[in-house]
């Protein structure tokens with residue numbers, strides 16, 4: 001007899017968290033590896049999720065006056081070189097185009113030919129190419145502000161890749177704005193971080209901590225980087241969005257100048273901000289359980305799977321008729337600005353069918369059998385509850401209450417994640433306790449460690465690197481909350497002006 005499988009995913013999170021992550025993605029049909037090393041294929045179930053995230057975010061951006069545009073995939077190498085810190089930050093992961101055609105070589109095989117006079121870098125981010133356009137768009141203070149976003153793909157040549165979390169090519173959005181004053185640019189930087197926070201907390205149901213990055217974790221070329229940090233179930237941090245105040249660094253590099261009202265010529269102030277398909281990795285690791293992913297209803301690829309149960313061939317017409325009518329009625333309804341998404345699965349594969357939808361993370365599974373139809377009822381399983389727990393609803397009651405049920409699931413996921421983060425966030429003032437907190441509890445599970453430590457930091461690079469070297473723990477952010485609360489540096493004991501969040505990170 002086959003070993004009884006208690007959970008749909010093997011290994012479980014406790015047994016091997018990184019492998020659990022890979023298996024969950026495989027079982028969910030969200031995405032798969034591609035023949036190109038480090039790149040992923042996003043399958044329809046995963047892309048629908050991404051579309052919903054994009055839609056939510058796009059609406060939030062536009063509500064703040066941002067407009068979408070599109071810029072080239074290729075950046076002339078000389079553009080990238082204009083900002084010294086910037087090019088240094090990205091140099092090690094650039095894909096570079098050096099030729100523009102193929103010719104048969106002496107061996108008879110196709111070889112690159114037609115060398116470019118200037119190599120083109122496949123965009124790792126677009127500050128420099130967009131900055132070039134901005135320099136032409138801006139001449140007077142009347143042209144400001146410029147508020148642009150681009151939905152695109154970028155390439156950062158990664159040596160170690162993991163689907164959604166770190167891939168050589170990924171999908172993202174990058175916002176770029178130009179302002180007349182530093183204060184206005186800083187305000188925009190913060191505003192967009194708040195937009196990310198709303199999207200990630202309200203839609204992805206992932207609680208986050210907002211804060212500033214330390215100098216070493218800043219975006220290359222930025223004056224200030226703000227981020228939102230979420231805790232995954234292995235208690236590591238995941239950066240779910242960043243917003244950068246670029247000062248005048250990129251304006252100088254790209255010659256973005258404007259005439260002030262007093263007719264002086266000044267460099268403009270710019271910001272940039274980005275979030276990517278990495279958020280999907282975060283969503284999986286925040287909500288997933290040992291049966292697979294759990295999709296928050298507000299961004300779920302679909303909301304309900306209708307599962308007609310056909311025990312006898314003669315039942316089929318009645319059961320399918322009931323199912324299709326129910327689907328039509330549900331699809332008429334709206335849940336958070338989207339029509340309710342319904343999938344009908346009439347494959348006759350027994351219990352495996354229900355498990356398929358559990359692994360795909362769909363919020364609701366609705367079983368419809370001949371006996372239920374006789375009583376005009378349906379049998380509903382919720383993905384935020386154990387697989388065996390199902391409740392009977394009258395058909396009409398279910399139609400009437402589906403949006404309330406989805407809301408309950410959405411809230412439940414957020415509250416669970418928040419409780420988990422609270423449980424594993426500890427204020428630590430003692431250096432020994434700090435080191436113990438980040439020492440693996442069990443050598444067999446090196447990925448399980450403390451969580452978030454809220455501790456003092458003197459601001460020195462030495463203390464930051466010492467902790468990174470000893471524990472592979474980094475400063476995730478200097479949280480806005482508790483800013484200017486004095487304490488002692490966890491490493492050297494000198495005065496700390498604000499506590500910081502220390503954690504291991506993705």
Ligand SMILES: [Zn+2]
Pocket residue numbers: 457458459460463489490491492493494
């Ligand atoms: Zn220190």
